[in-house]
Amino acid sequence: MQNNSEVVFVLQGLNDSLTNRQMYFAFALMSYLFTIFVNLTLIITVCLERTLHEPIYIFLCNLCFNGICGASSFYPKLLHGLLADSNVITYAGCLTQIFVVYCYVFCELTSLTVMAYDRYLAICKPLQYPMLMPVQRVALLLLLTWCFSLLETIIGNILTARLPLCRRHINKIFCTNWEVVKLSCVNTNGSSIYSLVLIFSHSSQIGLILVSYIYLVQATLRLASSRKKFVQTCVPHLATLLIFASSLMFDSIYARYGGGGTHQLLQNLLAAEFLVVPPLINPIIYGINLHQISLLSSSVLGRCCNFFLFKTGFSKMWFRKSFM
Template sequence: MENNSEVVFVLQGLNDSLTNRQMYFVFALMLYLFTIFVNLTLIVTVCLERTLHEPIYIFLCNLCFNGICGASSFYPKLLHGLLSDSNVITYAGCLTQIFVVYCYVFCEFTSLTVMAYDRYLAICKPLQYPMLMPVQRVALLLLLTWCFSLLEAIIGVILTTRLPLCRRHINKIFCTNWEVVKLSCANTNVNSIYSLVLIFSHSSQTGLILVSYIYLVRASLRLASNRKKFVQTCVPHLATLIIFASSLMFDSIYARYGGDSGTLQVVQNLLAAEFLVVPPLINPIIYGINLHQIRSRIILNFSHKREIHKKH
C-alpha cells in the first residue's frame, strides 16, 4: 500500500438522502453554535466579574474551554461531511482529529479530578482552604492538567503514526485512535498496552474522585452550609463525570469487542459521539443553573442589555 501520508479514509454513517443530510446539517450547526454560545457565556461572565475570580470558577472556565475544543474536534468535519457527496478525510486530518479528541478526553478527566480535589478542600477543610488553594496553586494545577493531557495525546498519536495501514474504511462518523489502529497490517500490541495504561490511569482518577466524594458526603451531612455547597457544586460535577465516563467506556469497549451489525453500528455511532456532544453542551448549563453567583450575574447582564436596547 502507498505511504500513510497519501491515505484517504472513508468514514461511515452519513450515507443518507440529500434532504435528510441537509436537515441534519441545520440541526448539527444549531447545536454546535449553541454549545459554543453557552460555554463562552460562562467563560466571559467569570472573566468580567471580579467576585467570581475564585478557584472553582476558574476550573469551571477551563472545563468549558475544553468543552469548546472537544465540540470543535467533531462538529466542523461532521458539518462538512453532511454537505459532501463523499465523506472522506485525509490521513493528516484524521490524526489531527484524533489528537484533539485525545486532548479533550484526557483534559476532561484530569479537570474533573482537579475540581473534585478543590471541592474536597473547600468543604472538608474550609478554614485552611485559602492557604491550600492560592492563585499560584490554581495556575500550577491548570498547567499540569494541560501538560499531562497533551503528553498523553502526543504519545498516543506517535504510536499510531508508526503503523502501516492496509485498509481505509473507518466504521465511525469521525476518526478515533482505535479505529485507525484496527486498519493496520502490523503488530499493534504496543498500542493495546498503551491503551490499557491510559484506561488504568484515568480509572484511577475516577477512583480518586469517588473517594473524595465519600468525604464530601460525610462533611455535608454534618453541617447545613456544607450541604448547600455540596448540592450546588458537587452534584453537577458528579453528574458530568457519570455521563462522560459511561459514554466513553461504552465506546471504548464496543470499539474493541463489538460486532459489525448494521443496527448496532448506528447505535454505536450515536453513543460514540455522545462524549463529544453532551458534556460540552450540558456542563455550562448545569453549573450555570446550580451556581447562584454565575446564574445571577448572567441574568443581570442579559437584563441590563435588554434595558439598553429599550432605551435606544
C-alpha cells in the first residue's frame, strides 16, 4: 500500500447532474452565508453592548464562534465539490477537516456543560454568583473548554493518522474519523478504545448538565423570582443541547447502522445535520427568546444599514460632483 501522504480520498455523494449540483450549490451558499450572518450579528451585539458583558453572554459568544468554525469546516469544501468535476480531497486535507469537525463537536458539548454550570450558580446561588463567577473564572473556563477540546481532537487524529489505509472511497460528502478508520488494513482496537473513552467522557458531561437542571428546576419551583431568568436563559440552552445532541446521536447511529437503500440526497442531509442545524439555529433561539438581544440586534443592524446607506449616498454624491 502507498504512503498515506500520497492518498487522495474520493468523497461520494455528489454524483448528481450538474443542474442539480448547481441548485444545491445555491442553497448551500445561502445557508452558509446566513449562518455566518446570524452568529456574527449576535457576537457583535454582545461585544458592543455593555449591559450584555455578563458570563452567560460571553459563553454564548464562544458558542457562536464555535458554530462558525464548525460550519466553515464543512461548507467551503462542499461548495467546491458541488461545482468540481470530481469530489476528491487529499489525505492532509481530510485529516484537517476531521480535526476541525471534531474540535467543533467537542467544544460545543463542553461549552454547553460550562453554560449549564453558569446557570446553576446564577439561579441556585444568586447572592454568591458575582463572587463565584468573576472575569478570571470566565476566562479560565473558556481556556479549559478549548484546551480540553483540542487535546481530545489531537489524540484522535494521531491514532487515525497512524493507520495504514487499503481503500480510498469515503461514503460521505465530508471526512469523519469513523469513515477513515473503516478504510484501514489493520486492527483498529486503539481507535475503538479511545472512542469508548470519549463516549464515557461526554456522557459524563451530559450527566452533569442533567444534574444541573434538576437543581435548576427545584430552585425555579421554590423561588418565583427565578422563573423569568430560567425561561430567558435556561430554556434556550436546553433547546440548543437537545438539537445538538439529537443531531450528533442520529448521525453516529446512521453512520454505523444506516441502510444503503436511502436516497443519496437524504443520506447527505442526515450526515451533515450536526454541522448545519446547530450553528444556524443556536443564535436564532437565543435571539428570539432574549428580548434584550432581539432589540439590540435590531439596533445594531439598523445602525450598520444606516452607515452603509450614508457611505453609499456619499459616494454617489462625490461621483456626480467629480464627473458631471
